[in-house]
Each structure stands twice: as C-alpha cells, then as structure tokens.
Amino acid sequence: MAAYPHLFLPLKVGSHFLKNRIVMAPVETGLEKQDYFDPRVVEFYEERARGDGPGLFILGNGVVHETGLRNLKDPVLTAGLLNNAVRLTSVIHESGSKVLLQLQHHGAGADHMFAVSASRFRNRDTGRTLHRAPGLLVSHLISQYSLFAYHAILHGEFDGVEIYGGRLSLPNVFSSRLFNRRHDKWGLQARTLFAVELVRRIRSFVGPAPIISYRLSLLDLHAGGSEWHDLLAFAQALHYEGVNLFSFDIGFTPNSVPVNSDLTPAGVWVPFMEKFSREIKVPVIFGHRMPGPDRLDDILQNNITSLVEIGRPLIADARWVEHVHTGKPVRPCTLCPHGCTRPDRREGREMLACIADPYVLRRSHKHPGGLDILVVGGGPAGMAAAREGALRGHKITLVDEGPELGGLYRLCAKIQGRSSIAELLKVQERELVELGVEIIRNTRATAQWIEDNYSGSRILLATGKESCMPDIPGIDTPNVLSLEDLLQGRVPVGHRVAVIGSGNVAVDVTRHLCTHDLKAHDEWCCAWGIGDPAEHIGGTLGVIPHLNPAPRKVYLINETNETTEELFAHERRLYEVQWLRMHGVNIFDEANVEQIDSHSVRVSCEGEEGSTILRVDHIVVVGDREANAELQNELTELGIPFEAAGSMKFKAPFGTAGEATLDGIYVLQALEKRSL
Structure with missing residues (x-):
C-alpha cells in the first residue's frame, strides 16, 4: 500500500481532475517586478511540478488594477503579460498538474496614495488614509477582474482563477460590516454584492469549465468581523454564482496573531476549516501552518472532498511531494522569522531565499572543477x-x-x-x-x-x-551569561533574568526564558483569545486570555535607538512583542545599562529621569558579537x-x-x- 494514500487520491473539482490532494500555495519570488514569467520563475515551478508534483498550483500577484497594488513599484497585470504565461503553465501541465492564477486587489492593505477601500478610513499599519471607491470605479474593477480572468484562461492557458478575498483585500473590505459603511448599492445589507457580482461576471466571461476558487477570510480575529451564519450564507451565494473551490485566509492583519509562525502549533486552524467544510458541500483547501504528512493524511481521510495547501515546505524541498510519496526524508522548513524573502546583494532587491534550499531561483551549474x-x-x-x-x-x-x-x-x-x-x-x-x-x-x-x-x-x-561582553561596570560578575552559556546549559538560570540585546535573537531568547511551549489546540487558542467562530463574532473571545504563570520574570533591555515595537511593526510581527508582554516581560527601550552586580542591573532610559534597579539572578548578554x-x-x-x-x-x-x-x-x- 502506498504511503499516505489519501494525500495521493485524485479529486474532481468542477470539470477538472486533480491527480492528488496537494496544492502549492502562492509564492512571491521577488522577480515579479521584473517579469512575472522570468525563466528562473518557470524553472522554479518546473522543478516542483516534475514527476510527483502537487495536483494544483496557485500563482499569486495577479493585481488587476493600479489602485490595488501593494505599492506603486509592483507591476499590474496586462494582456501581454498573460500571453507570456504559456511558457509557465505549459511546464506545469506537462506533469499532469493544474494551475490557477490568483487575481488580487490589495484594497485597504495597499501602501500608496491611490489606495481605495469600501469606505474612507485610516490603516494604522501603513499610516495611509484610504479613499472611498466611487461607484463607477467599483463597476470598472469588476470588469477588470473579469477581463483578466478571461485572458488568463484563453491566452495564458490557466485552468481557472482564484479570487483573493482575504485580509484587507477589496472583496473582503466590501463584505465587512467593520469597513463597509456605504449607503449605496454596494453597502448596508448588500455588502457582499461586490464579491457575488465579481464571481457572477467572471463565470459569464470564462464559461462553465474553468475552476473559480475563492480565498475567504475564515476568521477575521476582530470583534467587528463576520458572524458565522453570515459567512456561510456568503459562501453559499458565491457557490451558487459559480465558485467550485474555497481556500482560506486568517485575520485582517498579520500583525495581531501569529498565523504561520514558529509560535503557531501545526494544524491549529484545521478544526475551524473542518467546521466550514461540513457546512458547505464544495471542495475546500486546508492551509496555514499545516502539520506533517501523517496528520495531513488523517485530515484528508476525515474530509474526503478536501485538499491541503503547502507553501513553505515546497520552497524548502522542491521534491517534497515525491519524497513524501516514496517515503524518503524531506528537507524541513525552519519557519524563519523573516519569512521567505530577504535582500539579495547580487540582485539588488528582495528575493525568495531559503536556508533549507539556498538554490531557490539560483541554480548551481557544474563546472570543470579541479580546485x-x-x-x-x-x-x-x-x-x-x-x-x-x-x-x-x-x-x-x-x-x-x-x-x-x-x-x-x-x-x-x-x-x-x-x-x-x-x-x-x-x-x-x-x-x-x-x-x-x-x-x-x-x-x-x-x-x-x-x-x-x-x-x-x-x-x-x-x-x-x-x-563579546560590552563595556559595562560589573560585566565580569559570575551571573553574566553569554548566548552560548545559556543555550548550552552551562549554568542553571534563576527565576529573575535580564536579557540585554535587541532584534530577533534577543526576543527569541526572552520568549524561551519566559514562556511554556503551548502545543494543545484549545490551550493555544485560549492564550490568543481565539474562540469558535460560530459562538464568537470574528473568532475572538473578547475576554482577557488565560495564561499559565510564566516560569521566570524576564526583563528585556534594548539599547538601540529603535523601540522593540517599532522593529517588529516593520516586519508585521507585533504579535512577538505582544506575546512577551502577555507573559509579564518588562521591555526597556532606548536603554542604557549603567551598572551590573551579582544581584541587580541598573538601567536608565532615554527621556526618563533617574535609574531603575532590577533585582535579577542572571543577566544574558545577546547583543554584542x-x-x-x-x-x-x-x-x-x-x-x-x-x-x-x-x-x-x-x-x-x-x-x-x-x-x-x-x-x-x-x-x-x-x-x-x-x-x-
């Protein structure tokens, strides 16, 4: 019997047969600004599609209008670009896989002066005030979505399209009672009309055969989010107009809750997706921080018309599907805090990069050797x-x-x-x-x-x-530890600890010292204030979450000019700082360590009078190397x-x-x- 039989069962979606239940999630390569279908992008997908590749690929970044760009340096779809897509879709089709183009309008999440939303409001993450989209523009945008769906299928040879309706995308802000305060035909009780009309128009343009997938905001994680019965009614309306596949997004913003980070237990979102799947008799794609193959197979055994979406693991190991199918070891994803893109000094831009597979988009070629x-x-x-x-x-x-x-x-x-x-x-x-x-x-x-x-x-x-130890009076006392001392367990750490440092490593060490490892679904959800969306609007409990007492009292002393909150806000990871505060960590920003002794640290902060004496058992120095x-x-x-x-x-x-x-x-x- 084949390993993981349910993962590799075929599935019919609309009029298309998928060879297995594995979906490759949309990936940003960093080359989109140069060429959507750069030869390196084609090679990237060809390597993952070859042989036992995913049954379905979803390609992202199909922005349909200038107002929907994330920022103005990004490209917008054109008919010419979609004509060039054939070289990419053909290599995917050669392996027997299907491919969808994700159509996007970033809506209230856009970071430029022309950004539009359902209603006027200010996005605190970008600092932008969004314009209210005029009625004529709304109608034009629906036409743009439909036109590019038609071009993608006819000229780009895509098997269908996915409408991105998650987070602060235009379809989602129109559907939201929190963001849509209009009084015209697109507001009030007709908030969902934009998305429904969008699907209706696209289906009329492309005909009955192509797949239309809709990426839905399953949990808004906000008290002003969707009610469960409204969400189900919305999904039924979309299905009636032609959607034959659903996938999911979580939360209005990635800043508030760790959706896909190392803080997130694998499979924590699956019960919510199963709840939706039982109500809507349409194939759904389970995604976001998915577990390993064993549990994936169990999920599909219990949800026979579902698929599973894999993103980062397929970046880390291009042959992930083949290795799982044949029982070979896979190269694991390490869930880097920075995500999967980072500055590339040779390319002069941010590009897809992976420590597990450093050759992503950068193939090595064998040379004569001899050295x-x-x-x-x-x-x-x-x-x-x-x-x-x-x-x-x-x-x-x-x-x-x-x-x-x-x-x-x-x-x-x-x-x-x-x-x-x-x-x-x-x-x-x-x-x-x-x-x-x-x-x-x-x-x-x-x-x-x-x-x-x-x-x-x-x-x-x-x-x-x-x-190396900074030049601080008392730095040579025995209770001062280096990062290596801490992680190698050279000294048992006491109950009151100060961490001197900033950035990812300092925050990771602080978290390591002050928190328990929450793995149980209910325990983790309760800690983040997440509840059953059928009982709690937007999936938020609306109460102070219950946390077990922290094993230690920890102080984080940041000596840089940038506050810890500012640093993590830039990376859309404020939840890291929130998690520390939930565990009683005191953060001293723009601080100066004046004195250390065997029982305390004296700290002063910029703009504050006097010094604070912190009683501690140990001090961990992370910042200086x-x-x-x-x-x-x-x-x-x-x-x-x-x-x-x-x-x-x-x-x-x-x-x-x-x-x-x-x-x-x-x-x-x-x-x-x-x-x-």
Missing part, C-alpha cells in the same frame, strides 16, 4: 560554500572545531519552536557526505596547521562571530591568501543564517572565478 578548497568553519556559510564547491566539481575539505556542524545556528535549535533547525542540519550534513565532502571535526584550524596540511589549497574562512578573526589575522601575517564568508563579514551583531548561506555560495563562486 582543492579548504573551508574553515561549519556554520551555515561554511556548509553552503562546501556544498556549492562539491556541486561544481571541486575537492572540498570542511573543518570545524566542534563535534557537530552548524555553529551558533545549531545552538538556536534549542530555543522554543526552533527544533526543525536540528533536523535541517542533519539533512544538510548527509548531503555533504553524499557529495564527497571530507569533514574534519573537533579540530581547531590554525595558520600553521593549514600551511602544514593544506598548503596547496584555496582557503575560505567562515568562522562566524563570537560573543565580534568577528572571530584570530585565524584571519594569522593567515594575513604569514601571507597566506584566503576569502572570508558569512557573518564574520557582517556589520550587524547577528546576520541571519539565510544571509550567511547566500554569502557562502557567492564567495565560493567568486573564489572559483579568480582561480580558474
């Missing part, structure tokens, strides 16, 4: 450089002073919610061995050792950064040439593992270019 390369340091940059060199045909030796590869990144696997890092490092290490990389452990490389053993090799240093440059200096003195890669080059105390990985690849390629 002997010694990589010193087994962190993300060193491992990436070693893998890249081996793929390009070079003889690679990787040396690390520890018993296990991964560096500081491996230590981060001990932080709550980051256990997948250890799984990823295990997969990456196995790949290095399969590629023929010689790995030398428990060896501290010195310049003399390199000269004695690898005098003819090219040298690439990826020795990372190490903790410096390049591990000892070997670099030794090699320079002996005149041995080398290349540096990874976080040892970064100005910031912590570069992300993804940035270090890409830098390791790019430096290896540059080293090869100069040597051959």
